[in-house]
Amino acid sequence: MMNPSIHLIRLPSLWLLAVLLLLALPVYVGVRRIFIQSRSNNCSAPQRDRDWSIPAIDAAAPKQSLFHSWDPRFKVVSLLIYWFCVASIKQLPLCLVAFVIALLAVRLAKIPVRTSMKRIAALSGFIGMFLIIMPLTVPAKSGDHLLVLESFQFLKFNLRGFSLALRIGLKASAIALMMDPVLGTSPFPVTLNALARLRVPNMIVQMISLTHRYIFVFHHEAKRMATGMRARGFHKRTDMETLKTTGNYIGMLFVRSFERTERVYDAMLARGYNGQFPGVAEFRAEHKDWLKGGFWVAAGLALIASDKLFHLQLPYGL
């Protein structure tokens, strides 16, 4: 017996057709991409792997903006607080506000649209999964609104689940978009230097810096090895042979990296490495740095406060 306080909204089956048509577009684009990929595979130009080239984190650093002129120490600390505040919001309108703030900040920091799009694209799989699964799997509670199609009674689309997924998507995007204004607006070594000034242990900062540098080196190496494998006629398929080759490929990558590690470390010692990299940046805190930092912390706290104090009633329990 169904709980009487659950609102069932019956929709004619025509709605399903409309939704399917809407969904058909992205599916069509996806299939086309796969088709084009497999065709290019056939003409022995196998660019089957997606382009996993590693983006430069601080590509927008040489520009000028309010974010660029901001002391990285304040940037990192105040935005980290702001991020945690945004992550704790519970109401849909405030998630939307955080998202709009993020869009404005990206604009203000002069981050290229492409960079932001890439971040959102990386998130889209996760959010998409939530948007599809949550409405169908959330247990129905009293006060929920369920959409039911007349011909498919067993599929109950819970609007509360949809709203939950939507809020997660907005929050995740709001925080993801803010990554570039924080990390992308000063050269990466300067940001790391700021971390060291914030009493992050020196060893950890250096490890981040070294890892970041060698990612690009090993990625280059991995690509060269992949080219060599293709030149010898290797094609990725779903079979044991592919797994074996991949296993050897990874093993070779590790062997080379471990061997290189010794040489890199010896070279560092030869150049006088004593557990420290010389600092590259001088930091001087000015009033405006405190002001900007205060602004973001206040913004975060304001979002949380309004989340706790005001309760907007949205229709259909969104």
Added chain:
Amino acid sequence: MHIADGVLPTSVAAGSYAVSLALVAWSVKKTRGDDLPKVAVVTSSFFVASLIHVPLGPTSVHLLIPGLVGMLLGNSAFVSIALGLLLQSMLFQFGGITAWGANSLMMGLPALVCGWLFERTKGATLLRHVCAGAVLGGVGVTLAGIMLALLLFTSGEDFLGVAKIALIAHIPVIAIEAAVSAFTVSFLYKVKPELLKTAFQAVP
């Protein structure tokens, strides 16, 4: 799969940050001091290896390799994985920055378990190495999947459906990862067996 921002309750996100930071400190302590720069360089190769995609029918999955990292680095694996995930979040947005602690636990704890078990089960022959590699490669992903499901479940019973499906999605990856780990271990055993003796370990 890495958890994005805004999914976990703030208490869980902050709590896992604290636990992860403590484990990073412990892991650094367990590594010979001079070797930390080397761990960093090796971390980059794990980062790159985790970008390798293996085809699975019409789609492809990328490797998670928590098991392999654990087998090769032992106790240093946690700091390596935590750094790798921090950079993945910063460069690619794989995993949210506020969920970094949770993601590090999700991958780092299985790596520690696998490293510990590998140390005790690898024996001396190629066959035993390969068997241990295969089993632990699978175990690493299984544990990571279970951690992911548990973390999602901390957000409330509404997330049970998502947690279940995320767990199911890990099953094909377990098989692939077990096979790849076995082949990688067998390759390393033949080519450079000293790598399988947990590098960088601090002598107690």
